[in-house]
Amino acid sequence: MTTPAAINASLRGDNALPLRPTSQVMQLERLGAMHQSRLSFMRILIRRIMRERWQIAPAHFELDDQGYGTVVYEVRTPHDLFSFVLFSDYLSPEERNDRVIATQWDLTMALVAGSVEPEYLEQLRQNVPKQEAGRVDARVLVLSRANRSARNFDTVVEQLSAGRQPDVAQIARVGYLYRTTAVYGSGKLGMADWEKVSSHFPDFARPFSAEMFVCWMLRNFSLLQAEHIARHRAPETFRSMEPEIKRYFGIGNSTGLGMAPYLINHPQLINRWVEMRELALARVRTLGQLDDRRRLDLRELIDRCTSHMQDTVTEDPWQSDNNRQVLKDLEALHNRVTAGLESWDQLLRWSEGHCSLQGQELLVSILLELYPELVEDLEDYMSAEEYLDLDPLMPVRELQQVIEQRYDWTLQIDFGADGARETFWYRSEEKMEPRLGSASCDEGREKQMALGVAYAVRKCYDQLCEYVQQHPDHTTARFMVARPKLRGIVRRIQSMNRCVYGDIQANLLDRDVLPMHLLRAKLAFFGVSKFDPRSRLWVRNTMFQGAPLMEEIGRTFNDDWFMPLAPQR
Template identity: 40%
Template sequence: MTAIALRPPQVVMRLQRLGAAHPTRLSFLRQLIRRAAKERWRVRKERFELDDHGFGRAVYAVETPGRIYSLVAFSTPLDDDKRSDRVIAQAWDTSYVLYDGLPDAAEIARLEENAPLQEAGRFTNRELVLARANKSVRLFEAVAAALAQGRQPVEEQLLGVGYLLRTTAVYGNGKFGIADRDEIASRPELSGSFQAEMLTIWLIRSFTLDLVDHIAHRRNPTGAARLAPDLRRALGVGNATGLGMAPFLVRHPLLTHSWFLARETALARVRAEPHAGEAERKAFSGALADLRQRVARWHSDDIRQSAATRSLADDLDTLAENLDHLLTKPRPWDALYRFAEEQFSLEGQEACVALILEPHGALIDELGETMKADETPGHAIDGSMSCGTLRQAILDCYSWATSIDFAGPAANARFWYVSAEKLEPRLGERFEEDGAELEQPLATARDAINLAAALAQGPASSRVAEFLLRRPEWRHAVRRAQIVASFPYAEIHDNLIAADLRPVDILRAKLAFFGARSFDPRSDRWLRIALFGGEPLIEDVASTAPDGEAA
């Protein structure tokens, strides 16, 4: 079988395409769901101690082959004027800890004092993930009221939003005193990218649904309805994500490369398949029908996203009309991809990538194990490389940037800095705001091109080590240029300080790898999404312990 080349970085890593990314079966939450089902994880509701208004605490325990993990959840009163999606908020409707093991009463009491404080709390290495979430107030109350009256909520309203609670932060990897990544990286069930965070959100989803059922039942103990199973499975957990996450794909080049390389390798493998079997055809048709339903419910007030979603709906209609013909061609999945590439919008093309991968788990799922990278030691600079070799590597890898005039105001309009208040990345306007002297090294294209110019001022035969002895300010750019030369998907192929930069494009790319759907930009700097919507509930995948109750 003749191999098909991977899509090159100059196609894949453009911001407009990144801003059209869709989740795939390699997304991190899908990897977690498959492992839980394969290993028959066991789940039980260990505690559920909530009052008539839904305030109190709950513990959901998950038993994997090697360990038990517990979601410890706290629901507390919150005035409407204090409810905010912003990271600078100080109070939340609910707060959570993913705990390593099963907490006893003393540990729960300790967590109850600290988890609602979030960053201001005190934590130990028994806490693996720290999270908080707010109610989607009008929808949550509408659902609780309907259930309390013995009826189901309005499906169109419910699925148009897609969630009842929306997380405003999910912290892992040692933040605020919780366990460092190194402490769990060797555990099979958590070794993949963001698996502890995905497990936390999966469990929060079940707590959310149980919470609204509980409140409805307490309002009407004899006549309340439970949320229907199909609606429970349709709902996910919302998330509000802003600039704080945007630089992640820039700051973690090795990890970024591993994610995109795995997806592009998967796509190339599937496109090279000579035939489409009956099982694969059926799975593809089912995935297409499901996506068309999702797109019909995908609403956004953002003008650009609204237009893209309409184009996507048209693209999927066209795909459905031509599917039977395309799948009879030689290399049918390649024919399908090329059809999308020629006729569809970027949104449609990337949706087609996700659909093509869906029926081929046996061929591609093992690539999920490659979607990680050890970045803790950093990347050692090769000081023995000649300056001429490095300069040529820069001109090759950043050829797309050589025509950009970084001295011009439009190309140099922004600067990234870290907020002193929350230690979160922010984006400043260079010619309108103070603070450019605090700029973070995220203008990768500008720095690479300027580094090439600096290298040209000396002998091509001199060593990089000698150059850096004279010009140590270029260490960050040298390190990155050498990384990008070896790891081609490590770099976004666009100017990250341009006046027309839309950080939400970067955010969407990362969130699609998590498994997010229903992208709803609220500006060019933050968006809302949903996780696990339409995916199995953890209690549907995991076995229920004989002496316990399904979460």
């Protein structure tokens, strides 16, 4: 199998364009400006399902007239058999809560290896609805829960029962019937860990593939349940939802700080995600043929993105300003393309001087959309083994040079400035979820999580410089004996020096750090859209809007649901 390095080398001819520099790509604000693309995990998953024609059918369907009960779908893939188990329970309005402190939900779900026999189904019934309070075994790959949309679900049921179609304008405002508040995997609560999933279940061996599949199945069930309730409420007048309207429904998601530490604690994996996206862009800039058809496709995609952004609703002033700026960027891009275009490189360089970061990164996603033949094979390289090892034989002078070259950005931060070390990250005892504290008003800094990579590098560098002056010929091993507390950060520095992109370039301890950028970056890799921040610490968004439906498996599939538009009525 061709390695990413070999793929990259294929671009390194005399006329090949280099990858965008680390100092540009790994800025926190730019990472937080990314959008979904052909390499987002939802897109990768749907391509696999549709092209391999997975067989998904209910093996157990027990819902009452109000949509409460138990449903089990059997999922036959090219390699295995899985079961998607779902429990639907009544939830009073007073108990509905999207925060992590909630203890009850409208729906709870699990993705399980193999078929589910009655005894095991009962075991799941006793534990899955409890979520964190329950316990599951290693047959479970993913655990999740979701709540109905207060603004959409009942209204859609009423419309269908009366023989009307859902209001498209309302779907544009709230593009889902259910919103998931957590999707757990990778060994939590007794589930199968990532090593087992990636080595034993090839259908879900790509990052977050099983988690994304559960969200897609939830989206399909939400549509089925709404029709089920409406049909039983008024069988004489009920009318099924039209397919194009069904596709416009996604699944909602609420994401908080729990995602943020992942990007810091898995630097080699994040490096790989960024590397593949940048390699795809380099391929387009170098190999992408620019002809009349591509120009037309580009204008159509710019117009589509414009309509999609106009349909995005948020009450957050910061996000509203961003969306308005992106619309200005898209208008400017449209005018620039209409005026004439010589190369993709020319357009990208023009955008860097005339568009916001979000406009620039949206253009990257658009360009990747134009060339599936140059992009999609890179989906096979989105995984990376996270292994930070120490090189004890590296001379301390070389270690010093690595920091000065690869971590020069940390040396430019004044950690003695007011507010530069005010924020600390900790994990709550009650829910074991990440939280932000302020050193000026909160206690507990001594229990902070080790997410201040920039400050740790700077402390290491300062002590290393002193050591080099005294022992210029020593190795890293001798330095570690003298400074054993620095072992972790030295291991990270040496290991990330082998990566193309490395660490996110930001001081996460700064008073004004915006965790939303971290959330946005990871969600963009997932493939979500329509970001709606509810504070600087959590965001609502929409998943799988425009994606194919479960009943469309086996039909012609063109993977053309990037930035979906409202169906015309």
